[in-house]
Amino acid sequence: MLTPKYPPPATAPVSAIPAPAVADVPAPATPAPVPAPVAPVSSRPTVQLTPGSALALAAGGGAVVLVVGAVLVSMLLAVAITAASVAVCAVVLRSLINQERKH
Numbered sequence: 589m590l591t592p593k594y595p596p597p598a599t600a601p602v603s604a605i606p607a608p609a610v611a612d613v614p615a616p617a618t619p620a621p622v623p624a625p626v627a628p629v630s631s632r633p634t635v636q637l638t639p640g641s642a643l644a645l646a647a648g649g650g651a652v653v654l655v656v657g658a659v660l661v662s663m664l665l666a667v668a669i670t671a672a673s674v675a676v677c678a679v680v681l682r683s684l685i686n687q688e689r690k691h
Contacts, residue, residue, distance in 0.1 A: 598623070
């Protein structure tokens with residue numbers, strides 16, 4: 589899925605190339621360099637960050653972090669208040685039940 593797809597090599601099959609005569613072709617001293625494959629040109633525009641847009645992106649990210657942090661802290665505070673109120677109710681009920689047993 590994420591493997592790159594390379595274009596087929598630009599070489600013809602061996603059967604399509606006629607065999608040259610030995611006397612006509614001089615022997616090359618060094619082999620010819622193989623051309624590097626050319627990457628396909630994308631039609632999508634590239635994104636360039638200017639200093640202003642980078643600053644706006646950083647400020648937006650900071651604002652998101654602050655809002656998410658405030659929401660998480662308020663949820664934790666709500667859970668703590670609920671737990672404390674349940675504990676107080678349990679203590680009051682326990683004391684009422686103990687008073688009933690004494691009388």
